[in-house]
Amino acid sequence: MTQDARSLAFEILTTFDKNADATLDSVMDRITGKVELDRREMGLANALVYGVLRHRGQLDYTIDHFASKGIARIDKKILTILRIALFQLRFMDRIPESAAVNTAVEMAKVHASESSGGFVNALLRTCLRNPEEPSLEGLAPEKKLAVTTSMPQWLVEKWIARMGLEETAALCRASNDIAPITVRTNTLKTTREELSERLAPQVETLSPTPASPLGLSFTSPKTPIFEMDAFKEGLFQVQDEAAQLIALMVNPKPGSRVLDVCAGVGGKSGHLAQVMENQGELVSMxxxxxKLKSLAREMARLGITNITTHACDLTRESPDIIGGGFDAVLVDAPCSGLGVIRRNPDTKWKYFKRNATRHTKKQKAILSAAARCVRPGGTLVYAVCSMEPEENGAVVEAFLEKHTDFRMMKPFDAAPQGAEAFITPKGYVAPLPHKNGMDGFFAARMVREEK
Ligand SMILES: C[S@@+](CC[C@H](N)C(=O)[O-])C[C@H]1O[C@@H](n2cnc3c(N)ncnc32)[C@H](O)[C@@H]1O
Known part of the structure; x- marks a missing residue:
């Protein structure tokens, strides 16, 4: 039974590494649900897990440098213990060195052997005697960038081929920064100004998002977000600024019929219902x-009543079984998530060059199926939290080539402030972490021609 933060972090990270398809969220939900730790220990476990995943490339480079047998020959469990300890030594300033090293040695003895404890002790003490990062001299620029920003080398190479070394460096650094917490005001219950006054005393820094008229970004909340009264009262939803642009693109009228086909737990559905002023009909699939059960609870918290849910596999079933003729359809498609690495650092270690096009077929199938539900003159928005062309522009272009009754339209009826900074020449909305301070997103707005 896990008794402390470091053991919990170890259990989460080893389970995550063993399960190729598991996301960090699912592993954490499963494991933290079974343990009873106080808030401080839980917070430390969280910081260790996210910190190790965020800085894994750099930690591994150091471990490889000081391990005489090289990193490849270190047992996986021992490697995880070393990463957790080295992260504390290199990146956390309030942890005594002895606490980091001694617990790592004890864990190595428990999970491997007495001699592994000796190995861990020797390696960590070597790292302590050599606080400078090992030299990067002689490494190719892409390898150097991969190490210093803890990005997988294949991804660095992919980005360099597309945008050059300098821009890739900026993107890598921004992707490794800790993003602020951003929320969207629930305008069915309050205004951004009122919400700002409610949240200000409970957080360290707070500022309105520049582009989204409903967003607030903050750091260091005094209580976990889900325990805040303003959250319990349904005054906001947690949502990055980039994601807040999507329902603004759909811009459904109050009283209209709207379909959200990949609704998940309802980030965009909540916003769509707000824009609809809780009137008309919103169907979330x-x-x-x-996920739809969680969505229903989430909509109840927000006070949304114009919504129904319907489980449907869009690659197999036709969504028009619930009736077509929607004024607007949103496809927030499953994707690599490579645009949101700063929030989900696990993604960069679970996604490989060989599966760069893993989602493309599904994205195309879902978009084509969803398009059938759009009435003539109606709007279709395709969105992904990815900056990769094979999941965004290529999907839209292939769709438009086959569906000649659809064409691109301008992305916003009323463009948000500063939108020219993230609208591409083709009319796509494509904010980037290093340029716009938002998650990497992509969205295209199309219209079905009137017959
Ligand atoms: C990017 S997430 C959606 C996030 C959500 N719109 C939000 O704002 O919270 C993509 C969603 O697509 C769903 N999905 C994946 N394959 C699907 C399919 N074949 N048919 C319908 N939904 C699918 C996933 O379960 C996931 O919830």
């Missing part, structure tokens, strides 16, 4: 019925 997803292949995962359990």
């Amino acid at each position: 997803d292949v995962e019925a359990y």
